[in-house]
Amino acid sequence: MSVPPPPHPHGPAAPGAGPGSPWYPVPAPVPPPLNGLAVASLVTSLLCLAPLGLVFGCVALGQTAGGRQRGRGLAIAGVSVSGAVLLLAAAVVAFADIRVWTLPAPGDDGGATRPGRTTIASIGTGDCFDPQARPSVGDPSSLGDGRVELVPCTTPHHGEVYGSFPLTEQGDFPGRDRITAIARPRCGELFMDYALDPMAFGRLQTYYFHPDERGWESGNRTVVCWVARPGDAELDVSVRGNAADLDPAQREFLSALKPLYTAAALRPVEDQQNLTTATAWARRMAQAQAETVRLLKDADLPGAEVPTGRLVAELEAGLPFWQQAAEAPDADVFLSRLRSVDEHNGEQHIRRIRDLLGLPLPAS
Incomplete structure (x- = not known):
């Protein structure tokens, strides 16, 4: 039971000849060199080395401007994945x-x-x-x-x-x-x-x-x-959980965060090779974050009202940047908006609310 190797990329097909003319193989034009930092950005981001991926991606975007080198799509992918990982690393599964x-x-x-x-x-x-x-x-x-x-x-x-x-x-x-x-x-x-x-x-x-x-x-x-669990680590309990073990406030809080977590879990990885894919995901994140804000405002979380209000304020402050990222005309603007979103992720408030509600705190 093995994974077949991914298909190898093929170069442009040689053009065929017109009727009655001889056919000769035409070599494909030599492409510009592939930017190494663009590749490194995507690889490090997928290996959960998000800070390195972000740095490599930013540098590669400058080096690939104007078509001097190939790999701009890879740089965009690395930057986008790295930014998303940094944004939600401690707030989502x-x-x-x-x-x-x-x-x-x-x-x-x-x-x-x-x-x-x-x-x-x-x-x-x-x-x-x-x-x-x-x-x-x-x-x-x-x-x-x-x-x-x-x-x-x-x-x-x-x-x-x-x-x-x-x-x-x-x-x-x-x-x-x-x-x-x-x-x-x-x-x-x-x-x-x-x-x-x-x-x-x-x-x-x-x-x-x-x-x-x-x-x-x-x-x-x-x-x-x-x-x-990654590697050889094992689970010793079902990840499903039991709703009967949660009190109403715990259930409400988890339900409120679900839209945001679901959209974050669906961030593009392998297919994130262009700006269109990245902006489409940002649009989905904007919609999910708005829904989470609405649910948090309606939630009854006794004893956690203050950090909940602060979390709502942070997420609302970040919403315009998700929306701007969804409409970004180029990778530089997209990256800038993603950095702005990261300043309003509300991570510390989420941990505080979980602590006050008696929910387990994952390792930082």
Whole structure:
């Protein structure tokens, strides 16, 4: 069960000849050099080294101006991702990224072999599990044949399924890129609907399985979304939580923050290669933040009224900058507005409210 390597980029196709004329391969024009800092900006931002990504991106934007070097899109991506990470690093669940594994078609011996053992394709929402084959050092993208052992969520476990959905595409296998474009945002939304208080767990990482080409041909159309701690760390409780364990004020506060957290969790990563994608996400963030402000104003949070008022004021002060970022005409303006948003993230007020309401405080 391995991830196929990403498709290699192809250069411009050589033009074909007109009727009756001979055809000769035409070499593609030599592109300007790729700016190394632009690549470094995107890579460091995706590796959660947001401050470095931001610095590299700013420098690269200047060096790639006017088409002197390639990589301006990568610089924009690095700057945007870094800014978003810095803005919400302590206020939202940290999605390091969404990892992908493909599921092979079931063999003749597929399915559960003994009690507690089955395949990832056969388990349901709320199930906790341990893979029968952990990712190896040589091939971290492999989970063997997808066999897992179901375990109680109250015992140490590697993963928890939080949702699944069918792909509606028909006909031929649509390809990994197309499935990823569908699964990434959908799994993100499902997780925010599933977990009552993801912030309480600190750093989490979401993953999903999807059918490979052989599985697709055999009729498998299901994407399975699951969550784990990064690396070899384990969970010892369900990330879903229990609403019965929360009092009304705690539930109201978490519900008020949900629009903002959901939009933040859906920030573009792989597809954030141009200003259009970045500004579209900023527009969604502006709408989500406005909704969170409205819900906080209506919330009844006894004992936390003062920090709640301060949080509302901070978020309201940041709203115009999200809106300006959504309308930014270029990367420089977008970055400037993102820096302004960061000054009004309300992180300290969120932590204070959680403390007063008796909600767990994640590690800073």
